[in-house]
Amino acid sequence: MTGEVRGVQLARLLGQWHALPGRRRSPDYAALAGAVRGLLADGRLPLGVRLPAERELAEALRISRTTVTAAYRQLRETGHLASRRGAGSWTMLPGNHRVASTGLWTPLDDREMIDLGVAALAAPPQLLTAARAAAEDLPRYLGGAGYHPTGIIELREAVADGYTARGLPTSADQIMVTSGTQHALDLVLRLALAPGGSVLVESPTYPNALAALAGRRARITTHGLAADSGGWEADLLLGSLRQTRPRLAYLIPEFQNPTGHLMPAPLRERVVAAAHAAGTDLIVDESFVDLPLDGTELPPPMATFDRHSRVVSIGGMSKPYWGGLRIGWVRASAPQVQRLAAVRVGVDMASPVLDQLVAVHLLADAPAIVGDRRAQLAAQRDALLGALAHRLPDWRVTAPRGGVTLWAELDGPVSSALARAAEEVGVRLAPGPRFGLDGTLERFLRLPFTLPAADLVEAVGRIAGVRYDLDRAGRQRWQEPAVIA
Template sequence: MPERHLSAQQLGRLLDADRSARPFYRALAQAVRGLVRDGRVPVRMRMPAERHLAEELGVSRTTVTAAYDLLREQGYLDSRQGAGSWTALPDPSLSADNPWLSVDDDGLLQMQCAAPPATAMLTEAVNEATGDLPRYGMGSGYDPMGLPELRERIAAHYTARGLATRPEQILVTTGSQHALQLVMGLIVSPGDPVIVESPTYPHAIDAARNRTARIVPVGVTAEGWQVDLLASAMRQSAARLAYLMPDFHNPTGALMDDADRAAVVGHARRLDTTLLIDETWSELAIDEVPRAAPMAAFDTDSRVITIGSASKLWWGGLRIGWIRTTAAMARALAVHRAAVDIASPVLDQLVVARLFDRIEETRAERRRTMSASRSALVTALRERLPEWSFTVPRGGGTLWVRLAGEGATPLAESAACHGVRLAPGPWFGVSGTLEGYLRLPFTQPPQVITEAIARLAMARDRGPVGSRPADPLIRMV
């Protein structure tokens, strides 16, 4: 059968990319994606050569090359050296146009990342930790369980929250994602059912997929969880593990109350499901709300495994997390981690140990700064995009916004042309769901948030036409 192909003239007649869009290569790639998605250009159709399409459109070959590169990254083009490029559809379980792979200096306001800047106390803690470092210089620097003084502080913090904990129950990890991977790697076998919330933290889905687990999504909203539905999912799927984020849930901001925590743990006990509880956001209360008990406080048979992180309270650049579990499980996880790494960085652990001594001051600092940023985000949305709806969370760092008929993915593509990078709803779901939602963080300074929402409103109204923000604003991010 003869090969099907498009000439540059045929493709040029089909394209409706706005020539005034900046950068134009993104608008061009978006237009081609639209043709493939709606079937006007079939899959496995050979595309015109970059040089020929550039001549037809009256643009530089570099522009077309950049558009083709973007389409390849997103899974809409397959190419072979010397043979050409063909249209394709991306693997629904993967996405190369991932907002977490962007770089801070790409000229866009980074509204895809819910990571606050470093605490003001970081410099002093680093200086003190550097002074402590020589005491560790005679050893190997490898401690698979983590430095004793950091484990002691983490254990003491849990005990102060009403959950008696010994240092032997703590395993220090290289961030919370490392903790996720370790727990799933040890507990979950290929094909095991794993419950995740929908929406949820995207890397939890990644971790389950890496284990080729059977993912069982259970809905959660900004108003909270339906415990009966969660229990039904445990029972009907015979879930091996359930990953939950009950403290200022990412992305909805929901906070589970003590009664629901006790009920969930009770159901897990009866149905033999292990609970993996992510407390990454637990210290980030903004409003005055009663402090919920740790989920593990309701545990009577050691089925609750808790993970935490230094990234949100102190700084994402401190790649330190931890796992709280039984002493036996902590040792088993330390042995399991040897296939990935041996130990977490000593200096980072010393810094976090010093920061634990300042935890109340840091929480007060975060309440002050993130309250101002949350107010700026809420005000800007209500002024600029009043059709959108959301529930203001009492803590955490994200707003889960329901759009008014727009698609989150095309909106994110348009916003990039206006200088804003977004994380659309489908990044937080399974199999492309949640297209009607957008996660907006309030971890940036208020002036950045206000400008980002102004640009987002323009993207919604005008489509992929715009320019990148000026350098002075970027430096404030």
């Protein structure tokens, strides 16, 4: 069991369940059961969560208890609910089906393929200039052994200055340079999470974070994000922290991967306070913080609200600059950084000095480079949205105000089948279930806008072709749940 959902909370999640498609033909209890199944399929209602007692839900929805009883009965019959007398009812999927995610995420080398599986930009033109300048700087370091477990001081200072400029005073001894954000996450988990420890994550979330958690054999609970509105449901998120008191929570508050949501300032403050009260440490992944689009204003960093060293922030160069650089960092208290460095010497000792020098030069040119990236991403996002509106008008998409991905709600639970069919026409897709734990999220697809506009438009055209082929081929091809192993 991963917690419980109260009557009012479920009522809020269910929203306008009366108005669901096909509603006119079905009685109230069937519509209610269908709406609960929909929440499960979308990942907004986690598996293993205890539903409210029948009377409580009836009161919250202002319907008769008999209707809720009949809806729960139908959910039991379809395998979406397990009940034990006196103990309550828990959500599940038919046949106890769970699809594991390896989270393995590797770009393809096939040059003919339009790869929408990877959400990262090609290197900016300034990278070569920065690399040449870094080579010029290198002699300053050649007289030493070259091992800097927390990173070279110039880069730590530049990263610390970036936080200070965002309104979060930070000194270099609070920064540890890592070999990418993924490495930062892995190191923090090694330090903070005993094998089998509990971690709360968003659903959907970044697949490689799930892989890192699987590596620590973490017990994962999820907070389902809404696809359309603001993303995080404040009451449910704070309630989950209070009820499950996880050891850690991993959150992506800036342009969340994959949904693109931006967590507002008041919720940041409440999450940090609730985490502290629950004894939960927060790992805040700021991978996309440099990429607000359309002049979107950023709320203060999560760590601004932290008075008790509960927040560890991680970030890196990959999204605004280039993934091939493999430079990331952790921002924590100075003693935590020292402990992380001690863990790190048992893993990889230190990050390459030359790459760190390249990062220093790129950060010195940040306004120009990042300004260009934002303009490029906004144009590509608009091209992608335009192509989707034209070729796949039944899909629901909300324009993200930053980051590099959008989270499309499809016109059916076909994401995995679509990804398989798209591969055959030269488009690689990351289907919805890759971003969750339970094999749900089949009605969603992450689409990055990191490729040139012409590639995005071409890809959408090919996807639209196979989408309608799926329907012509009948349901057989996509009825089987896709197992990712």
